[in-house]
Amino acid sequence: MKRTRPVKRKPKRSEPKLREPEAADPRSxxxxxxxxxxxxxxxxxxxxxxxxxxxxxxxxxxxxxxxxxxxxxxxxxxxxxxxxxxxxxxxxxxPSWEEAQDIFAARRIIETAAVSAAVDRLDKAGKAELRAHMEREARHDRNDRWASLSLTAEFHILVAKLAGNRVLLEMSRELMLRTSLAIATFEQPGEPDCSPDAHPDIGALILARDKAGAVHAMRHHIEEMEQRIRPKEGEDEVDELTAIFQEIGARARAGG
Amino acid sequence: MKRTRPVKRKPKRSEPKLREPEAADPRSxxxxxxxxxxxxxxxxxxxxxxxxxxxxxxxxxxxxxxxxxxxxxxxxxxxxxxxxxxxxxxxxxxPSWEEAQDIFAARRIIETAAVSAAVDRLDKAGKAELRAHMEREARHDRNDRWASLSLTAEFHILVAKLAGNRVLLEMSRELMLRTSLAIATFEQPGEPDCSPDAHPDIGALILARDKAGAVHAMRHHIEEMEQRIRPKEGEDEVDELTAIFQEIGARARAGG
DNA sequence: TATGGCTATATTGTAAACATTATATCCGCC
DNA sequence: GGCGGATATAATGTTTACAATATAGCCATA
Structure with missing residues (x-):
């Protein structure tokens, strides 16, 4: 199988293209x-x-x-x-109902720690960012459901950012997304994701450097969110069915 | 090269292959x-x-x-x-030096919470698992470096498992791996990852249901690990260089 | 001898054709 | 008319060849 060697050559070498030794564009x-x-x-x-x-x-x-x-x-x-x-x-x-609960539990742990660190590290730039966000959240059009959802998520992300730990920030991002899925799966129709007054309260406590208060408010806020979801009674039959079939499938695989 | 269309058909349909409606084999x-x-x-x-x-x-x-x-x-x-x-x-x-520190900080948060939950939830099966692991870790051949490394990681995973939160368990797994990378990057040559006596102590405190003690011991253990790594002075020049070139690259992208 | 540019090679990235598996439709059969 | 089974369709998964890029080696040159 001989392959014709491509003889064509690009004579135009527009830029010398300074090569970075180790740190090439790590665009994720x-x-x-x-x-x-x-x-x-x-x-x-x-x-x-x-x-x-x-x-x-x-x-x-x-x-x-x-x-x-x-x-x-x-x-x-x-x-x-x-x-x-x-x-x-x-x-x-x-997510399953158990996973949804685990997600909220993980958020309680990580976000309370994040708030605590955010209060410790709070500086001028951080205060400005926080105030700017709180204003945006106060002013925004509450009828624009999509903008509301984006803003409420951004508040929690901002707190994680202020904590100054990139690993924690990644985890918070991931948990925010999975929370969206958990709420979308188990919400009672019509209710918002976050109670509208919680964020200003938490933000004010952070700005006041009231660490214990901010941590408490954040924990309470997350618990409130968690209490808004309910396991889907209506689809219990379905879940039961899938469980049955999974068991059957497993038995078939094991027993031949 | 025209290829004959395969007219063959598989008439043998060995199994009816009962189809699971929603829960097909979710093998990750x-x-x-x-x-x-x-x-x-x-x-x-x-x-x-x-x-x-x-x-x-x-x-x-x-x-x-x-x-x-x-x-x-x-x-x-x-x-x-x-x-x-x-x-x-x-x-x-x-990982960068900053990321390595963030990893340890995240572990402090998550694993102390995991220990606390593990003490709360500890039952007979959990005690048995924990004791079994502690025996394995006590008996194992300390000259087998690879087995040692596997076992020490497994202890932390086991604690996360005993906490009964799958999301936290995933995160712990991920953090364990990234810790391996952080230590491998910044370790002083020759030192082990974990001090050999820390795990039995923590395990004993969990078995005794001494929550505060176990949490404290875990935090101390992680801090001890963290203090064993040092930024690579020898490669500071390299890091400086990459920083410079990254800046140049960014400027070229933005301005050019 | 060291440096800069050029060529050759090795490796990664991509597209299109192909194969395989599920889903939907239809027909015969009871 | 409902049910089971076969076929047709549409989707996913995989192979292959090909294109583009980076690396290493080479030679000319100062």
């Missing part, structure tokens, strides 16, 4: 427009848990190729935002 | 042998930070195809265990 896949698009669609609840994410349709929607979409979906699946089922495709992740 | 990519292999190699420090992970070589080593390898590497990159640089390939992730 998180910046990918497909990933970002799906993430914002989820956090704004335009994509509901269980929604099918077909490769061809996404490729057409974003004007790109299937390969690109597959990479984005795999990444989202690694972060448990998307569920990939072999030979069936990708779906928006739908 | 985490169970993939390539992923597992790389992860254990890293946690056992056979793969050092910065090591090149060539696709062809891995494919040959695991006896699989490049696509499969690419999927595994992408997944590991999503979890910040591998760093992918466009057109250059995948490398074992090398």
């Amino acid at each position: 896949i998180d910046d990918d427009p497909v990933v970002q698009g799906i993430l914002t669609a989820i956090s704004q609840k335009r994509l509901k848990p269980g929604a099918k994410l077909g490769e061809d349709k996404l490729a057409a929607a974003f004007g790109t190729t299937r390969i690109h979409i597959r990479q984005a979906l795999s990444h989202l699946a690694s972060r448990k935002v998307v569920m990939q089922i072999p030979n069936r495709g990708a779906f928006v992740y739908r | 990519i985490d169970d993939d042998p390539v992923v597992q292999g790389i992860l254990t190699a890293i946690s056992q420090k056979r793969l050092k930070p910065g090591a090149k992970l060539g696709e062809d070589k891995l494919a040959a080593a695991f006896g699989t195809t490049r696509i499969h390898i690419r999927q595994a590497l992408s997944h590991l990159a999503s979890r910040k265990v591998v760093m992918q640089i466009p057109n250059r390939g995948a490398f074992v992730y090398r």
Whole structure:
């Protein structure tokens, strides 16, 4: 199998292209427009848990190729935002009731610690950022549901950012997204994600450097969110069914 | 080269293959042998930070195809265990000094909370698991470096498991791996990852249901680990250089 | 001898065709 | 008319070849 060697050569070498020795452009896949698009669609609840994410349709929607979409979906699946089922495709992740509770418990731990660190590290720039956000949240149009959802998520992210720990910040981002999915799955219809007055209170306590108060308010806020969701009684039968079939499948696999 | 369309059809339909309605086999990519292999190699420090992970070589080593390898590497990159640089390939992730500190800080937060929850939830089965692990760790051959490293990591994972929160458990797993990378990058040569007596102490306190004591011991243990690493003075010049070039690159991108 | 540019090689990235698996539709059968 | 099974369709998964990029080696030159 001889292959014709490509003799063509590009004589135009526009730029010398100074090469960085170790630190080449580490642009993450998180910046990918497909990933970002799906993430914002989820956090704004335009994509509901269980929604099918077909490769061809996404490729057409974003004007790109299937390969690109597959990479984005795999990444989202690694972060448990998307569920990939072999030979069936990708779906928006739908957490179980237990997982939803675990998500809130994890947020209680991480975000109370974040608030505490944020109070400790608070400086001028941080105060300015916090005030700016609180103003935006106060002024915004409450009828614009998508903007509301984005803003409420941003408050929690901002607190994590003020804590000054990038690892904690990543975790908070991930937990925010998974919270969106948990709430979307188990919410009582019509209620908002966050109570509207909680954020100004917490923000004020942080600005006042009242650490214990801020931590307490954050914990209370998260517990309040958690108490707003309920296991879906209506679909208990379905869950029971899937449990049964899973058991059958496992037995078939084990016993031959 | 026209190829005859395959007219063959499989008439043998061995099993009716009862289809599960929603809960098809959700086997995660985490169970993939390539992923597992790389992860254990890293946690056992056979793969050092910065090591090149060539696709062809891995494919040959695991006896699989490049696509499969690419999927595994992408997944590991999503979890910040591998760093992918466009057109250059995948490398074992090398955390920065700041990131290493953030990792330890995150572990302090999460693992102290995990210990606390583990004490609360401790039951007969949990006690048995804990005792079994402590015996294994006591008996094991301390000259077998790889077994030692695996066991010490497993203790922390076990505590997270006893806390009964799957989300926290995932996070602990991730933090353990990233700790391996942080220690491998910044350790003083020769020192072990964990002080050998810390785990039995913590385990005993958990078994005694001494919550405050166990939490304190865990925090102390993690702080001790953290104090064992030092920023690499020898490579400060390199870091300075990369910082300079990164700045130049950013300026070129913005201004040019 | 060291440096800069050029060429050759090796590696990664991408696209398209192909194969495989699930889903939906239809038809015969009871 | 409802049910089971086969077929058609549409989706996902995989292979292959190809293109683009970076690395290493080479030679000319100062």
